[in-house]
Amino acid sequence: MHSFGYRANALLTFAITILALICAIASFTDSFNHPTPLAQVKVLNINWFHKQPNGNDEVSMTLNISADLQSLFTWNTKQVFVFLAAEYETKKNALNQISLWDGIIQSKEHAKFWTHTSNKYRFIDQGSNLRGKEFNLTMHWHVMPKTGKMLADKIVIPGYRLPEEYR
């Protein structure tokens, strides 16, 4: 009954239970954080805009992105993955979401930033619908915890429009 093996087993079970409980509590404390992140995006230039030989429109643009995501960080935050997606509707597709830029923020100090960049991933439509197309730029973030539940949210910035002609 009180053999070494029995005690070792009881100790291990207890330790794992406590550890799991602490992890769950750490994850739960994240729900008390009500972040107020800010994001601003400017399309500075359309670098080029054409139709590929296969019939799909492609556009390249220069973006100015500034954001303050410091309020997302809590003691249980390992990193924040942030990305900017172009979102628009076409006749064929109810939703097109194209990631244009992303970044990984690992500390609160780096969570207030601005960057000047051309799109990191290619902005290609499924078809030829981009001329004069209105689109939203949406700043999404996914908070990866040290342990527990992952959180995500976004800011939608509407009112962008692509040129009427290829260039």
Place this chain on the structure above:
Amino acid sequence: MGWIGESVESIRSIQIRQLITQAVTFGLIVTSALIIWKGLMCITGSESPVVVVLSGSMEPGFKRGDILFLHMSKDPIRSGEIVVFNVDGREIPIVHRVIKVHEREDTGEVDVLTKGDNNYGDDRLLYADGQLWLHRHHIMGRAVGFLPYVGWVTIIMTENPIFKYILIGALGLLVITSKD
């Protein structure tokens, strides 16, 4: 002479009873593990509710040996989500982030493109030859929760099977020799 036969009989019956008890205990452990696993499958709607990260392609978010909890709901797939998917002709599922989504107006079918956070390019090189997009049926679930390090146990066990046999042997011995 009769009492010898009687005592042999009684010893044998005790051993048989003990053997049966142990077999039942062992069976209970195995079946409850199975119940938990299948129950999780029902709740999460994913055919494998828990996966272990095997590569460093999602670092620094997920490291080798971390555990992910998956959930598969009817909700549409959106970019930014971390999904686990199977590619035709590959056995091991991959955990990567969705970067592009095109959702059909009429059928609701989705075209999805993924990329590992730590990889330079997108995943088209990992997909089957000529495959440009992932579809709904490739995706096994999306990651909703995260637990560090725990998956090392399974990585060590799959890479050095001897540990697996030692562990199973030790547990089996413990079950058989334990007397409450």
